[in-house]
Amino acid sequence: MRAVVLNCSLKSGTDRSNTQMLAAGVIDALGNRGVECETFRLSDLDIRPGVESDMGEGDEWPQVHEALLGAEIVVFATPTWVGRPSSIAQRAIERMDAMISETDDDERPVAYNKVAGVVVTGNEDGAHHVISEITGALGDIGFTVPGQAWTYWNRGPGPGPEFADTDEGHEWSAKTGRAMAQNLVGVAEALQAKPLGPPPD
Amino acid sequence: MRAVVLNCSLKSGTDRSNTQMLAAGVIDALGNRGVECETFRLSDLDIRPGVESDMGEGDEWPQVHEALLGAEIVVFATPTWVGRPSSIAQRAIERMDAMISETDDDERPVAYNKVAGVVVTGNEDGAHHVISEITGALGDIGFTVPGQAWTYWNRGPGPGPEFADTDEGHEWSAKTGRAMAQNLVGVAEALQAKPLGPPPD
Amino acid sequence: MRAVVLNCSLKSGTDRSNTQMLAAGVIDALGNRGVECETFRLSDLDIRPGVESDMGEGDEWPQVHEALLGAEIVVFATPTWVGRPSSIAQRAIERMDAMISETDDDERPVAYNKVAGVVVTGNEDGAHHVISEITGALGDIGFTVPGQAWTYWNRGPGPGPEFADTDEGHEWSAKTGRAMAQNLVGVAEALQAKPLGPPPD
Amino acid sequence: MRAVVLNCSLKSGTDRSNTQMLAAGVIDALGNRGVECETFRLSDLDIRPGVESDMGEGDEWPQVHEALLGAEIVVFATPTWVGRPSSIAQRAIERMDAMISETDDDERPVAYNKVAGVVVTGNEDGAHHVISEITGALGDIGFTVPGQAWTYWNRGPGPGPEFADTDEGHEWSAKTGRAMAQNLVGVAEALQAKPLGPPPD
Numbered sequence: 001m002r003a004v005v006l007n008c009s010l011k012s013g014t015d016r017s018n019t020q021m022l023a024a025g026v027i028d029a030l031g032n033r034g035v036e037c038e039t040f041r042l043s044d045l046d047i048r049p050g051v052e053s054d055m056g057e058g059d060e061w062p063q064v065h066e067a068l069l070g071a072e073i074v075v076f077a078t079p080t081w082v083g084r085p086s087s088i089a090q091r092a093i094e095r096m097d098a099m100i101s102e103t104d105d106d107e108r109p110v111a112y113n114k115v116a117g118v119v120v121t122g123n124e125d126g127a128h129h130v131i132s133e134i135t136g137a138l139g140d141i142g143f144t145v146p147g148q149a150w151t152y153w154n155r156g157p158g159p160g161p162e163f164a165d166t167d168e169g170h171e172w173s174a175k176t177g178r179a180m181a182q183n184l185v186g187v188a189e190a191l192q193a194k195p196l197g198p199p200p201d
Numbered sequence: 202m203r204a205v206v207l208n209c210s211l212k213s214g215t216d217r218s219n220t221q222m223l224a225a226g227v228i229d230a231l232g233n234r235g236v237e238c239e240t241f242r243l244s245d246l247d248i249r250p251g252v253e254s255d256m257g258e259g260d261e262w263p264q265v266h267e268a269l270l271g272a273e274i275v276v277f278a279t280p281t282w283v284g285r286p287s288s289i290a291q292r293a294i295e296r297m298d299a300m301i302s303e304t305d306d307d308e309r310p311v312a313y314n315k316v317a318g319v320v321v322t323g324n325e326d327g328a329h330h331v332i333s334e335i336t337g338a339l340g341d342i343g344f345t346v347p348g349q350a351w352t353y354w355n356r357g358p359g360p361g362p363e364f365a366d367t368d369e370g371h372e373w374s375a376k377t378g379r380a381m382a383q384n385l386v387g388v389a390e391a392l393q394a395k396p397l398g399p400p401p402d
Numbered sequence: 403m404r405a406v407v408l409n410c411s412l413k414s415g416t417d418r419s420n421t422q423m424l425a426a427g428v429i430d431a432l433g434n435r436g437v438e439c440e441t442f443r444l445s446d447l448d449i450r451p452g453v454e455s456d457m458g459e460g461d462e463w464p465q466v467h468e469a470l471l472g473a474e475i476v477v478f479a480t481p482t483w484v485g486r487p488s489s490i491a492q493r494a495i496e497r498m499d500a501m502i503s504e505t506d507d508d509e510r511p512v513a514y515n516k517v518a519g520v521v522v523t524g525n526e527d528g529a530h531h532v533i534s535e536i537t538g539a540l541g542d543i544g545f546t547v548p549g550q551a552w553t554y555w556n557r558g559p560g561p562g563p564e565f566a567d568t569d570e571g572h573e574w575s576a577k578t579g580r581a582m583a584q585n586l587v588g589v590a591e592a593l594q595a596k597p598l599g600p601p602p603d
Numbered sequence: 604m605r606a607v608v609l610n611c612s613l614k615s616g617t618d619r620s621n622t623q624m625l626a627a628g629v630i631d632a633l634g635n636r637g638v639e640c641e642t643f644r645l646s647d648l649d650i651r652p653g654v655e656s657d658m659g660e661g662d663e664w665p666q667v668h669e670a671l672l673g674a675e676i677v678v679f680a681t682p683t684w685v686g687r688p689s690s691i692a693q694r695a696i697e698r699m700d701a702m703i704s705e706t707d708d709d710e711r712p713v714a715y716n717k718v719a720g721v722v723v724t725g726n727e728d729g730a731h732h733v734i735s736e737i738t739g740a741l742g743d744i745g746f747t748v749p750g751q752a753w754t755y756w757n758r759g760p761g762p763g764p765e766f767a768d769t770d771e772g773h774e775w776s777a778k779t780g781r782a783m784a785q786n787l788v789g790v791a792e793a794l795q796a797k798p799l800g801p802p803p804d
Contacts, residue, residue, distance in 0.1 A: 010652040010653055010654065010697065011652075012652070043652055049613040049614075049615070049646055049689075049690065049691060050613055051613065051684065081654065081693070081696070081697045081700060082530075082696050082697065082699075082700050082740040082743055082744070083530035083531065083534065083739065083740060083743065084693060084696070084736060084740065085693070086652075086693070086697070087652065087690045087691070087693040087694035087696075087697055088652060088690070090684070090687060090688070090689070090690040090693050091690035093684070093685050093687070093690075094613065094684045094685065094689070094690055096685075097684060097685050109348070109349070111348055112348055114348075125527055125528065125529050125530050125554070125556060125558070126527070126528075126530050126531065127527050127558065127559070128337065128341065128484075128485035128527050128528050128531070129337075129485065129528065129530070129531035131337060131340070131341075132333045132334060132336070132337025132338075132485065133333060133337075133687060135333070135336065135337060135340060135346070136329065136330075136332060136333025136334075136336060136337060136686065137333075137685040137686065137687065138348075139332070139336060139346055139347075139348055139349065139350065139351070140329065140332075140349070140685055140686065141348070141685070142348035142349050143348050144345065144346065144347045144348045144384075144388055145336070145340055145345065145346045146340075146345045146397070147310070147312055147313055147315075147340055147342070147343035147344050147345045147397070148310070148340065148341070148343050148400070149340065150340070152527070152558070152559055153558075153559045154527060154558045154559055155557075155558060155559070156527070156529065156554070156555075156556045156557060156558060156571070157529070157554055157555045157556055157557070157571045157574055157575050157578075158571065158574040158575070158578065169558070169559045169560065172559055172560040173559055173560075175402070176559075176560065178400075178401050178402075179400035179401060182397070182398070182400065182401055183345075183397060183400075186395075186396075186397040186398070187345055187388075187391075187392070187397070189395060190388075190391040190392050190394065190395040190396075191388070191391050193391065193394060193395050194387070194390060194391040194394050194395070195387075195391075196347070196348075196383070196384055196387040196388070197383070197387070199349070199379075199380035199383065199384075200379050200380060200383055201376070201379075211451040211452055211453065211496065212451075213451070244451055250412040250413075250414070250445055250488075250489065250490060251412055252412065252483065282453065282492070282495070282496045282499060283495050283496065283498075283499050283539040283542055283543070283731075284538065284539060284542065284731035284732065284735065285492060285495070285535060285539065286492070287451075287492070287496070288451065288489045288490070288492040288493035288495075288496055289451060289489070291483070291486060291487070291488070291489040291492050292489035294483070294484050294486070294489075295412065295483045295484065295488070295489055297484075298483060298484050326728055326729065326730050326731050326755070326757060326759070327728070327729075327731050327732065328728050328759070328760070329685075329686035329728050329729050329732070330686065330729065330731070330732035333686065334486060337485065338484040338485060338486065341484055341485065342484070353728070353759070353760055354759075354760045355728060355759045355760055356758075356759060356760070357728070357730065357755070357756075357757045357758060357759060357772070358730070358755055358756045358757055358758070358772045358775055358776050358779075359772065359775040359776070359779065370759070370760045370761065373760055373761040374760055374761070377760075377761065511750070511751070513750055514750055514751075516750075530739065530743065531739075533739060533742070533743075534735045534736060534738070534739025534740075535735060535739075537735070537738065537739060537742060537748070538731065538732075538734060538735025538736075538738060538739060539735075541734070541738060541748055541749075541750055541751065541752065541753070542731065542734075542751070543750070544750035544751050545750050546747065546748065546749045546750045546790055547738070547742055547747065547748045548742075548747045548799070549712070549714055549715055549717075549742055549744070549745035549746050549747045549799070550712070550715075550742065550743070550745050550802070551742065552742070577804070580802075580803050580804075581802035581803060584799070584800070584802065584803055585747075585799060585802075588797070588798075588799040588800070589747055589790075589793075589794070589799070591797060592790075592793035592794050592796065592797040592798075593790070593793050595793065595796060595797050596789070596792060596793040596796050596797070597789075597793075598749070598750070598785070598786060598789040598790070599785070599789070601751070601781075601782035601785065601786075602781050602782060602785055603778070603781075
C-alpha cells in the first residue's frame with residue numbers, strides 16, 4: 001500500500017518545517033503498518049495555477065498527479081495561516097479538481113477507493129477548520145475520509161511558540177497521529193477488499 | 202443495514218419541508234439497496250441544549266441516540282440559513298459530541314465503522330460549506346465519510362425560488378443523491394466486512 | 403450608546419458559564435467607554451426555530467429583537483462546540499435573518515450603522531472559525547464589523563482545562579477584549595456621526 | 604479616496620476573467636463616488652510564498668503592499684474553486700499577515716481605518732463561504748468590513764455556465780455591487796472623519 005504526503009508548508013528547501021516534523025510521526029506510523037510513503041514538499045516545485053492536471057511547459061504538478069494516481073492514501077500536511085489552509089494546500093486542491101472528471105477503466109472517478117487525512121500545525125488556533133476545509137474539498141473530488149483521520153498541534157490563545165520550540169502537547173498530537181494512521185490504512189484496506197463501483201445513472 | 206436520517210428543517214409538524222423532499226430521493230435510493238431508513242424530523246422533538254447523550258427529564262434526544270447506535274449509516278438533511286447549517290443540525294452535532302467518548306465492547310468509539318452523508322437545500326448558495334461543516338464535525342466524532350456522499354439543491358445568485366417551487370436542477374440533485382446512496386452503502390459494507398479496530402495507544 | 407450581549411452558552415440558569423466570564427471583561431471595557439450593556443443569556447429564553455422576528459405565542463425572541471433594534475453594538479459571546487458556533491448562536495443568527503428585509507424610515511436595512519463583535523471560548527481550538535462564521539453572517543444582515551473586534555480563549559491541542567480552571571492566557575484574552583471594545587465603540591461613533599444611507603437602486 | 608482591487612483569478616495575461624467582469628461593475632460604482640481604483644491581476648505577478656511584506660529578490664508583492672498602504676479601500680475579487688477562495692487569494696492574505704504587526708506613526712496597525720469588501724464568481728455554489736473566509740481573515744488583520752460589502756454571482760446546483768456565458772442573475776449581482784460600493788465608501792469616509800486610535804494596553 002502506498003501513501004502520498006503533501007507537505008504544504010510555505011517554507012522551501014532546507015528551512016525547518018514544523019509541519020514536516022509533525023507529519024513525520026504519521027509517516028512512521030504508516031510505515032509500521034507496511035505503507036510506503038512518498039513525501040512532496042510542494043514549495044520546492046513549480047506548481048502552476050489552474051485546474052488541469054497538466055498546465056504545460058515547466059509545470060511540476062504532473063509528477064505529483066502521477067503519484068496520487070498510484071497511491072491508496074493521501075495525507076495533506078499544512079500549516080495554518082490567518083486561520084486557514086496554506087495557499088499551497090489550496091493550490092494542490094485546485095489541481096486535484098481535475099480528478100473529478102478523470103475516470104478509471106471502470107468509469108469510476110480516480111479518487112474513488114482512495115482515502116485521505118490531514119495533519120495541521122499552527123502556533124495558535126484553526127486546526128479543526130483547516131481539517132474541515134481540506135476534507136470537505138477532497139470528499140467533493142471523491143476521496144473517502146475515515147473517522148478521526150487527522151492530527152494537529154497548536155497552542156492558543158494568541159501568539160505563542162512554534163511546534164519545534166516546545167514539547168507541550170506533542171504526546172497528544174503523536175498519539176492522535178497514530179490513530180490517524182490506523183484509520184487511513186484500515187479504511188483503505190476495506191475499500192481494497194470491497195471497492196466502490198462507478199456512480200449509478 | 203439501517204440508516205438514520207436527521208431532518209434538520211426549522212419547520213415542524215406538517216409544514217412542507219423542502220429538505221424532506223430532496224432527502225426523499227436519497228431515502229428511496231437507500232431503500233433500493235436494501236437499507237431500512239428511519240427519519241427523525243428533529244424540530245418535532247424537544248432536544249435539550251447540552252453535550253451529553255441524555256440531558257434528563259423531558260429530553261427527547263435519547264431515542265435518536267439509540268437509533269444512531271443501531272444504524273450503520275447516518276444522513277444529515279439540512280436547510281441552509283445565512284449560509285450555514287441550521288441550528289437544529291448544530292444541536293444534533295452537539296448532542297453527538299458525547300459519542301466521542303462512548304465506546305463499544307472492543308473499546309472503539311461508537312461511531313467507528315459507521316458512515317455519514319449530507320443532503321442540503323437552500324434557495325441561494327452555501328451547500329458545499331454546509332457539507333464541509335457537518336462532515337468535518339462527524340469525522341471528529343469518528344464517522345467515516347465516503348467520497349461524494351452528498352447531494353444538494355439551490356439556485357443563486359440572490360433570493361429565488363424554493364426547491365418545491367421549480368423543477369430546475371432537480372434532475373442533477375436526484376442523480377447526485379443516487380451516487381450518494383451507493384457510496385454510503387458501499388463504504389458501510391466494506392467496513393462491515395473489514396472493521397476498524399480500537400485506536401492504538 | 404447601547405450594546406446587546408448575546409450569551410450563547412448551552413448552559414442555563416445559574417450554571418457557571420466560561421463564555422460569560424470572558425465576556426465580562428469586554429462588558430467592563432464597554433462600560434468604561436460609556437456604553438450601557440444589556441446581556442441576554444439566550445439559553446434561559448424560549449427562542450423558537452424560524453426566520454421571522456416573531457414566531458408567535460410563547461416565543462421569547464421579540465424582546466431580544468427589540469433590544470437589538472435599540473442598540474448600536476451587538477456582541478455575540480459563544481462557546482465552541484465540535485469546532486463551530488453553538489446551536490444557540492446559530493438560532494440567534496436565523497432569527498436575525500428577518501432583519502435583512504426590515505428597514506428604517508429612510509429605507510435602510512435596520513442593521514446598517516450598527517456594529518458587531520464576537521467573544522469565543524472553548525477548551526481546545528476553533529475560535530477564528532467561529533468568529534468568521536458569525537461575522538460573515540452578520541455582514542450579510544448588514545452589520546459593520548470593525549477591525550479586530552473579537553477576543554477568544556482556548557488551549558490546544560486536544561482536550562484541556564476550561565477557561566475558569568486556569569489563568570493561562572487570560573491576560574492576552576483580556577487585552578484583546580479591551581481592543582475589541584475600543585474598536586466597536588470607535589466605529590459605532592464614526593457611523594453615528596456619518597451614517598450610511600439606503601442602498602442605491 | 605483610493606481603492607486597491609486584487610483580482611485573484613487563476614487565469615493570467617489576457618485570458619478572459621469572469622472575476623474581472625463582475626468586479627468591473629464595482630469599480631465603476633466606486634469611480635462614480637470619486638474613488639480612484641488600482642487593479643492588480645495577481646496571477647501576472649510573481650508573489651512568493653511567505654508571511655513577510657518583502658520576501659526578497661524577484662518578489663513582486665512589495666508593489667501591492669505599497670498600494671495597500673496608500674489606499675483606504677481594498678476589494679478582494681476571487682473565483683470559487685472546490686468551494687473555497689482561490690490559492691491566489693489565500694497567498695495575498697498570507698502576505699498581508701505581516702500587516703498585523705506593521706504600525707503607523709500613532710502605533711496603530713496599518714489596516715486600522717481601512718475597509719474591505721469581496722467580489723466572488725463561480726459556476727455553482729460557495730460565495731457566502733468565500734466571503735466569510737476572506738472577511739474573517741481581513742478582520743483579523745485590522746480591516747473594518749462594512750455591512751453588505753460584497754457581491755457575487757454563481758448558478759447552482761451542479762456544473763453550469765460561467766458568468767460570461769449567460770445574462771441570468773447579472774442584474775442582481777450588479778445592483779448588489781452598487782450597494783457594496785456605497786457601503787465601502789461610506790464607512791471609509793466615516794473612519795476618515797473619526798478614525799480609530801491605537802489599541803489600548
